[in-house]
Amino acid sequence: MKYNKNIRAWLIAGCVLIFFQIIIGGITRITGSGLSITKWEIVTGTLPPLSEEEWIKEFELYKGTPQYKKINDGMGMSQFKFIYFWEYFHRLWARLMGLIFIIPFFFFLKKKWLDKAILKHLGIVLLCASLAAVFGWIMVASGLIERPWVNAYKLSLHLGIALLTLATLLWLNFSVFTDKDNLIRSSALSRSARIFFVLLIVQMFFGAVVSGMRAALYFPSWPDMNGELFPSILLDSSVWTLKGIIDYDKDALMPALIHVLHRNWAYFVLAYSVYHIYKLYKANTGIRYIRTNIVLFVLLILQALLGILTLLYTDNTIPVFLGVMHQAIAIFIFSLALYNIFIFRKPIISIDE
Numbered sequence: 493m494k495y496n497k498n499i500r501a502w503l504i505a506g507c508v509l510i511f512f513q514i515i516i517g518g519i520t521r522i523t524g525s526g527l528s529i530t531k532w533e534i535v536t537g538t539l540p541p542l543s544e545e546e547w548i549k550e551f552e553l554y555k556g557t558p559q560y561k562k563i564n565d566g567m568g569m570s571q572f573k574f575i576y577f578w579e580y581f582h583r584l585w586a587r588l589m590g591l592i593f594i595i596p597f598f599f600f601l602k603k604k605w606l607d608k609a610i611l612k613h614l615g616i617v618l619l620c621a622s623l624a625a626v627f628g629w630i631m632v633a634s635g636l637i638e639r640p641w642v643n644a645y646k647l648s649l650h651l652g653i654a655l656l657t658l659a660t661l662l663w664l665n666f667s668v669f670t671d672k673d674n675l676i677r678s679s680a681l682s683r684s685a686r687i688f689f690v691l692l693i694v695q696m697f698f699g700a701v702v703s704g705m706r707a708a709l710y711f712p713s714w715p716d717m718n719g720e721l722f723p724s725i726l727l728d729s730s731v732w733t734l735k736g737i738i739d740y741d742k743d744a745l746m747p748a749l750i751h752v753l754h755r756n757w758a759y760f761v762l763a764y765s766v767y768h769i770y771k772l773y774k775a776n777t778g779i780r781y782i783r784t785n786i787v788l789f790v791l792l793i794l795q796a797l798l799g800i801l802t803l804l805y806t807d808n809t810i811p812v813f814l815g816v817m818h819q820a821i822a823i824f825i826f827s828l829a830l831y832n833i834f835i836f837r838k839p840i841i842s843i844d845e
Contacts, residue, residue, distance in 0.1 A: 495668055499605055502596050503665050506617075509589045510658045511823055513582070517654070518819040520582045521703060522812050525575035526642050527559045529583070532629040538587060540580050550576065559640040586625060593618075613664045620657035627653055644704025644740060651700045658823070659830055666834040676836050681775055684768050685832035691761050692829050696822055698754035699799075703815070705740055707747035712806035714755075723748035758796055765789045768832075781835065788828045795821045 520526050530553045541547040551572050554560055560567065600606050631650045634643040702708065711717040723744070725731060731745045740746035769785045798818040805811045
């Protein structure tokens with residue numbers, strides 16, 4: 493079925509909105525703003541505090557959190573308003589996405605512009621988005637009781653669900669905008685694209701945990717890790733306990749481990765991207781797909797440089813711009829890797845392998 497320009501624009505807008513929601517979430521995380529709003533109010537929480545009395549009330553609620561008591565004790569109202577803004581903006585953007593999706597959806601449905609295939613796919617997108625919202629609150633709640641930050645593992649899962657939401661909507665966009673004549677039949681390339689995507693997902697998970705643990709504060713150096721190529725704490729068997737893994741902020745064990753994994757896994761991702769480009773060249777897929785994957789490789793190099801710069805410029809605080817750019821480039825790489833899977837998945841055109 494051919495979809496009109498209104499539906500196409502709507503689907504593109506959805507991807508753009510999700511992209512910025514993830515970016516805003518990254519800023520919220522790096523600035524430590526995620527725990528500034530202590531309640532989950534879907535309707536009444538749409539408006540921020542509008543009077544000085546309301547601001548004082550919100551600030552007093554925040555003062556009861558572990559983050560304020562352990563990290564931000566003595567914070568002034570202006571500083572509180574800054575972190576409140578980013579968490580509020582993150583939640584407001586989510587509400588905006590809901591409105592932009594729901595209102596046109598019912599209009600298109602009334603016009604009978606949506607067939608069963610797209611409705612089924614949109615249902616999956618809606619389910620994923622709802623899970624991301626619910627788990628976002630579960631994540632925030634994890635930092636309102638004992639820990640002064642949101643739980644890193646829950647943060648990683650929250651980001652994973654957000655990426656799944658983006659992936660389902662991207663896949664729908666690929667289906668709508670890609671001419672079937674451009675799809676390629678190649679089991680070898682399909683397998684290669686999927687392997688690269690799995691390697692990338694693992695790397696993004698490691699990156700999310702690094703962010704969640706604020707691990708850059710522990711090892712702000714490269715290529716060494718505070719003067720060591722391999723942190724000595726990882727060789728100390730006495731710290732390898734379940735409690736140490738769960739309570740990762742008690743010592744440097746888990747930050748050290750996740751650094752080692754994230755840094756070294758990046759080399760595997762880079763190397764495999766070169767191998768994938770070589771396979772495309774050998775398979776005679778055409779310059780179009782080779783160029784796409786060269787762009788992907790360049791983005792991987794840029795991503796690595798941003799990660800290194802983020803470490804080197806970390807000094808008690810993580811540089812917001814570099815950290816956010818590191819996350820933004822990761823989303824572009826994720827999107828191109830998913831596009832590879834889409835292009836090579838259907839048996840439309842046979843090529844020599």
